[in-house]
Amino acid sequence: xxxxxxxxxxxxxxxxxxxxxxxxxxxxxxxxxxxxxxxxxxxxxxxxxxxxxxxxxxxxxxxxxxxxxxxxxxxxxxxxxxxxxxxxxxxxxxxxxxxxxxxxxxxxxxxxxxxxxxxxxxxxxxxxxxxxxxxxxxxxxxxxxxxxxxxxxxxxxxxxxxxxxxxxxxxxxxxxxxxxxxxxxxxxxxxxxxxxxxxxxxxxxxxxxxxxxxxxxxxxxxxxxxxxxxxxxxxxxxxxxxxxxxxxxxxxxxxxxxxxx
Amino acid sequence: xxxxxxxxxxxxxxxxxxxxxxxxxxxxxxxxxxxxxxxxxxxxxxxxxxxxxxxxxxxxxxxxx
Numbered sequence: 424x425x426x427x428x429x430x431x432x433x434x435x436x437x438x439x440x441x442x443x444x445x446x447x448x449x450x451x452x453x454x455x456x457x458x459x460x461x462x463x464x465x466x467x468x469x470x471x472x473x474x475x476x477x478x479x480x481x482x483x484x485x486x487x488x489x490x491x492x493x494x495x496x497x498x499x500x501x502x503x504x505x506x507x508x509x510x511x512x513x514x515x516x517x518x519x520x521x522x523x524x525x526x527x528x529x530x531x532x533x534x535x536x537x538x539x540x541x542x543x544x545x546x547x548x549x550x551x552x553x554x555x556x557x558x559x560x561x562x563x564x565x566x567x568x569x570x571x572x573x574x575x576x577x578x579x580x581x582x583x584x585x586x587x588x589x590x591x592x593x594x595x596x597x598x599x600x601x602x603x604x605x606x607x608x609x610x611x612x613x614x615x616x617x618x619x620x621x622x623x624x625x626x627x628x629x630x631x632x633x634x635x636x637x638x639x640x641x642x643x644x645x646x647x648x649x650x651x652x653x654x655x656x657x658x659x660x661x662x663x664x665x666x667x668x669x670x671x672x673x674x675x676x677x678x679x680x681x682x683x684x
Numbered sequence: 685x686x687x688x689x690x691x692x693x694x695x696x697x698x699x700x701x702x703x704x705x706x707x708x709x710x711x712x713x714x715x716x717x718x719x720x721x722x723x724x725x726x727x728x729x730x731x732x733x734x735x736x737x738x739x740x741x742x743x744x745x746x747x748x749x
Binding site for chain 1: 690691708709710713714715716717718721722723725726741742743744745746747748749
């Protein structure tokens, strides 16, 4: 990989184009090993109620702090603008970063974003100095509104969170890429296999955010490495200029000088 | 007075959020706080007075996707 091919988001250079979630791993040690094996520079984290006795959050934060990666806190589970904005403010203080993966969820079956609430929350948070990474759909109009609201990166879903279905709407993802050639675009959610991640990169996406596909693999550390490889391969392929697909065959071997003719 | 802390109704004596965190055992842990869905930064906890019925959230880092 070309060493100069770094992703820049909100003025920060990231060498790896894999953003990795930290939930659902079999153990904290496996999480730490998977983060290292993936080569990621950015992991997503969240906030939950802390028990004064158990102090689980404290232990988790010590583990993440030791990994030498940047964190992207999320507002997972928030259903209203108010909840999402307050959660983001709390995350900014505790994680000491203005970066926020903004989720405002409408539907619990699909975890589909409430795009109206998302745009509103993005505007409030951007005005308050946050660097907003909105978890959105592939809708072009919504994407445009999010950019208007101050977002400098967009994170459309590939498929519903945790579904592992890959890229459900390649046509729309390609349109989004063509429409916003200079905006960092990250496929977030729905990735199940390294080939899905490679496909997103081959479409020209700038990065991929995933969690379950690594955490729930038989060997999460090996799968983390496989995703790192796939994302590098897909990125190299995009930079190399993929050929256009066509409907009919076209002989690759030259016909000139063919015998028996 | 009674307040709700992380969804649990508790009888407490503290008058401010800073005192409350000590009273219920969060003393040395790094947490983020909100009262009635409004964020209260660390620097404002000592001045944030509580009233009966307040709903307090005490959050800390957790795994997330």
